[in-house]
Amino acid sequence: MPPERRSANEAIYHPIPQSPVASNAIPSSSPEPDIDDEAILCGSRVVHDHAQVDSQIRWIHFLLGCAVLLPWNAxxxxxxxxxxxxxxxxxxSAFSSYLSTTFTAANFAFLGHATATAKKASNTRRVLVSLGCLAVLTFMLTVSTWISTTPGFFFAFxxxxxxxxxxxGSYLQTAVVAIASLFGPSAMxxxxxxxxxxxxxxxxxxxMSAAASVRGSGLGVTVATSKPEEQSAFIFFSLSTVFLVICAVVHTWLIRLPAYKAVTSRVPLQDQLGLQEDSALLEEPSQPSENYTYRKADEKHHVIKIAKTNVLFNIAVAYVFVVTLAxxxxxxxxVLPTNPLVHPLIFSAVHFLMFNIGDFVGRSICSLPSLHVWSARRLLTLSLLRTLFIPLFLMCNVQWASPSSIAGPIISSDIFFMMIVLFFGLTNGYVSSMCMMAAPSLTHNPRLKGRAEDVDVAATVASFCLVGGLAMGSILSFGVRAIVCDCNPFTE
Incomplete structure (x- = not known):
């Protein structure tokens, strides 16, 4: 391959390492810094104009990013x-703890398998199969709003x-990230x-669906089910199913784009990304990477070494989600509304919205340089300080299986509770995003000592610690609930 062609390809597939960005609210429309503004080359012909690739590829990945976290949020x-x-x-009483623990533990286990087998799998196929499975599973939840079963069977279902x-979702996540990384930071x-x-x-x-359901229930109108919660869930699950089908169609369109074929056909199959696409998409034989020839024992030792090097970042990002999921x-x-005019279903739905808005804002402000915190010790301190939210929530109008209030909740304002939830979400998004940005940064993490080959390992280890924090927090929620129910100072 001529030197000029080789350097162009390296600019596309091996951009200069930089901090992962997990904070932008909306994909930027600025030009991609790692792709030639004139064209993307495949052989001797122009495959795709940069401006067109820029708008299509990034918005498709924006939708796929939505699909990655849709299962958990749904x-x-x-x-x-x-x-x-x-x-x-x-x-x-303990269903929420069972649910979050089951989901996060399964997510952690399957994510490990998905990562370990990434080099042997077709990420193109994984995305389509995963989206199809998620659509079917969400549709089953939609149907469940119409069918009445015993509580035990419904619990197991x-x-x-x-x-x-x-x-x-685990296989979808690894595949989407692997494919997006080929298109550079903008797609990520x-x-x-x-x-x-x-x-x-x-x-x-x-x-909105909860409000519509409550309004319909108050008027004596039934849509398809008898309870507002069921009506709300039916609308919600139906829209989620349709969205997943749309994502599958959009991804099918993506893999037909010349730019996609050009990118996936030239990346080495044994590269650290572990990307192996369907043979129909390959236009040139791939050469094995010469930079990743570690034996399995060496790779394991290397990962452990990076984990120890970034131990403060890893503990910080894990503890963020330990507190959140607890x-x-x-x-x-x-927590129920203290205002009798507020319906509990709407109150619950709004509290989820407030947390997610806070999390979204927290991620977004990480794009402001003046608000960056790169110090591992400071980030760990911020993460540990989030423990203070636990007693704050317990001071609110928490209702247990058999509550007997002495003097009512210390925090009796519904608005103040929502503000606590909002700030809880904001700190969750901000601290976790800064940890994920700082851990693999060659510029801001001196512990990496400028070793570019450690960037992807540091990011992967931090990501596993994040998921591990989710699983641990879910398990600890059983203990938090048990302790509070047995010796809650605010109830008899």
Whole structure:
């Protein structure tokens, strides 16, 4: 390959390492810095104009980013519907903890397998199959709003569905990230933006559907089910199913674009990204990478070494989600409005929306240089300080299985509770995003000592710690609930 051609390809497939961006609210329309502004070359012909690729590729990845976190948000936002089906049973009080623990533990396990087998799999096929599975599983939840079953069977069905969605979502996540990274930082920004935006969109839909359901119930109108929670869940799950089908169609269109074929046909199959596409998309034989020839034992030692090097960042990002999942939603969902005019279903839906707006804003402000915090010790301190939210939530109008209030909640304002939830979400998004940006940064993380080959390993380890924090927080939610129920200082 001529030197000029080789350098052009390296500029496309191996951009200069920089901090992952997980904070932009909307994909930027600025030119991609890592792709030639004139054209993308494939052989001797121009495959795609840069401006056209810039607008199409990034917005497609924005939608795929939304799909990546849709399973978790769909499951957790529908908690009021699930609880309504378990009314009057002993399963209701701990259901939120069971649900979040089951989902996050399965997500952690399958994400590990998806990452380990990435080099042997077709990421193109993984995206399509995962989206198809998620659409089917979400449709099953839609149907469940029409069918009445025993609480025990419904409990098992929801947990089994959550495991399936966690598995499909794990393979979807690794495949989407692998493909997006080939198009440079702009596509990765779009994926991260989609992940942040989907939670806000889902919560907004949930609030509107809850309001419509309550209004219809108050007028004596039934849509398809008898309870407002079921009506709300039916609308919500139906829209989610349609969105997943649209994402599958959009991704099918993406893989037909000449720019996609040009990028995926030239990246080495044994590259660190582990991307292996369908043979129909390959136009040239790929050569094995010469930079990643570690034996398995060496790779394991290298990963452990980077994990120890970035231990403060890894603990910080994990603890952010330990605190979040320990109380949200198992504890926060138990807070009821003090204003009798506010319907509990709408109050619950709004509290999810407030958290997700806060998380979205927290990620977004990370794009402001004046608000950057790169110090590992400072980020760890900020992460640990979030523990203070736990007693704050317990001071609110928390209702347990058999509450007997002495003097009412210390924090009796519904507005103040929502402000606490908003700031809780903001700190979640800000601290976690800064940790993910700082850990693999050669510029701001001196622990990496300028080793470019450690950037992807540092990012991967931090990502696993993040998911590990989710799983640990879900497990600890059982303990938080048990301790509070046994010795809550605000109730008898």
């Amino acid at each position: 499951i957790i936002t529908a908690t009021p519907f699930f609880l309504s089906r378990l009314e009057g049973t002993s399963l209701k 929801v947990l089994a569905n959550a495991v399936g969605q966690a598995a499909a 920004q779009a994926v991260m933006s989609g992940q942040a935006a989907v939670a806000v969109a889902i919560s907004g839909v949930q609030v 109380v949200f939603p198992p504890i926060t969902i138990s």
